[in-house]
Amino acid sequence: MSYRVFISLVVLFISTGATAQGAVTAISYTRDIQPIFTEKCVACHACYDAACQLNLGSGEGAARGASKTPVYAGERSKASDPTRLYYDAFGKAAWQRKDFYSVLDAQGSQAGLMARMLELGHQTPLQPNAKLPEDIVLGLNRANMCSQSGEFDGYAKEHPKEGMPLAVTGLTSQQYQTLQRWLASGAPIDEQGLAPSAREALQIVQWENLLNAPGARESLVARWLFEHLFLAHLYFKEGEQGHFFQWVRSRTPTGQPIDLINSRRPNDDPGTQVYYRLWPVQGVIVHKTHITYPLSPAKMARIKSLFYSGNWQVDALPGYGPERRANPFQTFQAIPAQARYQFMLDNAEYFVRTFIRGPVCRGQIATDVIRDQFWALFQAPEHDLYIVDPNYQAQATPLLAMPGQNDDVGSVLSLWHAYRDKRNEYEALRRDNYADSPAPSWSSLWAGNDNALLSIFRHFDSASVTKGLIGDVPQTMWLFDFPLLERTYYQLAVNFDVFGNVSHQAQTRLYFDLIRNGAEQNFLRLMPADSRDDYLDDWYQNSGQLKLWLDYESIDDDTPTALKLDDKDPKRDFANQLLARYGDLNARPDPINRCNGAYCSRPNIDPALQRAEQALSRLTSRPAAGLKVIDLLPEATMLRIETASGKREVYSLLRNRAHSNVAFMIGEALRYQPGLDTLTLYPGVLSSYPNFMFNIPAAQVPEFVEDMEYAKDTQRFERIVERWGIRRSHPLFWVYFHDLSQYIHETDPVEEGVLDMNRFENL
Helix, strand or coil: CCHHHHHHHHHHHHHHHHHCCCCCCCCCHHHHHHHHHHHHCCCCCCCCCCHHHCCCCCHHHHHHCECCCCCCCCCCCCCCCCCCCCCCCCCHHHHHCCCCECCCCCECCECCHHHHHHHHHHHCCCCCCCCCCCCCCCHHHCCCCCCCHHHHHHHHHHCCCCCCCCCCCCCCHHHHHHHHHHHHCCCCCCCCCCCCCHHHHHHHHHHHHHHCCCCHHHHHHHHHHHHHHCCCEEEECCCCCCCCEEEEEECCCCCCCCCECCCCCCCCCCCCCCEEEEEECCCCCEHHHCCEEEECHHHHHHHHHHHHCCCCCCCCCCCCCHHHHHCHHHHCCCCCHHHHHHHHHHCHHHHHHHHHCCCCCCCHHHHCCCCCEEEEEEECHHHCHHHHCHHHHHHHHHHHCCCCCCCCHHHHHHHHHHHHHHHHHHHHHHHHHHHCCCCCCHHHECCCCCCCCEEEEECCCCEEEEECCCCCCCCCEEEECHHHHHHHHHHHHHCCCCCCCHHHHHHHHHHHHHHHHHHHHHHHCCCCHHHHHHHHHHHCCCHHHHHHHHHCCCCCCCCCCCCCCCCCCHHHHHHHHHHHHCCCCCCCCCCCCCCCCCCCCCCCCCHHHHHHHHHHHHHCCCCCCCCHHHHHCCCEEEEEEECCCCCEEEEEEEEECCECCCCCCCCHHHHECHHHCEEEEEECCCCCCCCEEEEEEHHHHHHHHHHHHHCCCHHHHHHHHHHHECCCCCCCHHHHHHHHHHHHHHHCHHHCCECCCCCCCCC
16 A cells, blocks of 8 residues: 555544544645744755755745756856745746655655655664764765655665654654644645735835935935845834845836846846835745844934935946946945945944855855954944045956856866955055055044944854854954955855856955955054064964965055054953943943953843853863863854753853964864864853753753763763753754744844754764
8 A cells, every 4th residue: 555545544543533523624735834844854954955945934835846967066166046945046947947846746556755764764763862873974975865756766775874854853743743643644734935024015005105215316325225135134113023135136126016027136127127125035034044223213214324415426327247246336326325335334234244144044154264263353444445535446346256157168277366466466455555644543443333243153164153253262263354355245245146156256255355355454553563473473374375475465564553552462452452442332242252250151140040050151262272172172062951940041062173274265273273273151042053952951061071071082972962952853853943933032033043953063
């Protein structure tokens, strides 16, 4: 008897048996199925890195099905067709024309692929909280095994313990039966798209009217704003909780259904008249792509004040094309640079998140060029020569073009050399002009709001950005001015094509290396002149010296700074003075990692948590040479601390890997300095991709810390995992995992989203 026939008979039996008591309630996708997917599936099946592109965050994604074509294939010689959900096709038939195949539909008398995968997983439950078999490959090293229905038997024979959900505590019996009943009944989808409330609809009209106002000046500003907000999950300050919107380009004006212009990039030629429209973000919100931006009457007034208060004019609207994409400084040069830069500074965390955390779900092509922990600062507009000196701006603008528009594989090196030389010409221009300007002082740093001080953490192939200065004083810091911030944003957010070929992606990575070097050079101007070469040598050790000689412009090591800093350790003294001067802007004071006295915990919290933080602070800011357990920890570990009164706090324990330099595209492991790795611990969920989790009663935290201090080998560390660890096989894994999202909901509800467990390790 076939599986589908068996399930149908079971459904018929249940229906018949229930007739005497009343009709069986029909299964609803929205009410019954999507909540199961959200709880047990979306943590792996969302965004571009979902296995086989199967996105279960919505009915549209479930109906679209799977594809054997991976999105992340950096070696491809030709760009692939984009497959963005809700953008590049609509409906099952349209997706199947793009080589997607159904995972829901039965094949004759054979149950559909999802039903069989779920059955395989249900038949092989995991041993509670035990380590998984080593032959189950997890994480980014797992091959993309995209079986179709006719290939399932071979897959099941070769991978008998790898049904769905994969290598994690599975569905409850009720969830399993509900899904199988739904699949056996033909998997109907009754999903209704999210619609704005009446209050939101009114504000949408107001914002669309602003961006679609007539006039050349208005059109140019609208285009610039769209290109800077197209990634944002926009929300209205008084809107419905959980409602987010995105700017899109449409062929139709306000009041008509949106006719989407689905170009590869937001600055590609639309080929028609453009209307900027707001449409609701559909499907489950996942944290890794959830980069929020607020809309309000105050924000609208701010935009009008910045962009329309002056008497500037537009002689002719710029066109589109590779040259316009490559140099937004020329494309939008009619808009005052002061307005553009100040708009970005007002919400600097958002803009840095777009290119550091990123919307593409797997970002090693960019993240392997940055260090694991650093702080980001911003130059004040009144001290930015590009803003205040028209002659300098005119000289600099032609040199600020970025690569990646020509993706010819055979031209990678010649294109790279051309853009490298142009960038270095700009750096020389900047160095010489700033040398003739007043020496930098504290007033050179922008201090307009709490976006002024940011902390950035890299977690191998992902990264996070947080307001405030977190962690010990980092090895390096970045100082953004307007040309650097705008180039970084355009290179990694606007112009980057995740579906691009090896040439496009290599050019992006190589140029970001130059951007990082520029940010470091900007910061070095704040240091005493005689210390700059020493810092540069520390950042570019060993093979990095070759990169300094080959690819980077020389720094200014003569012009003095106006800052009065301790000659013995000017960078640390700078950090201490920065914290003292801008304490009111520092959104996240950090006594845990920067403990200067007897008390290493936050004030005014539960005494049990204070004692826990005091103990945990012993793990921070210590090199791995003296704290061996660091070698055994993954990138981002979550600690869930429970007090006897029932309160809980969540902390991120981040491993900061040390490198001799981060200046090359390959061979990163050869540049590790594991003995210099450190840990940063801070309240909150500071990564979209938890790698592991410990659940620890607050009273046991001192014992946990002591065991960590003495865990110098795998055997001792495994005892810690056995006692406090939440493995993928833990019976309450999903309760603890989703409690991380619940914590975000309680502390910063607009940022809540389902976290990703693709990188959750098998410790």
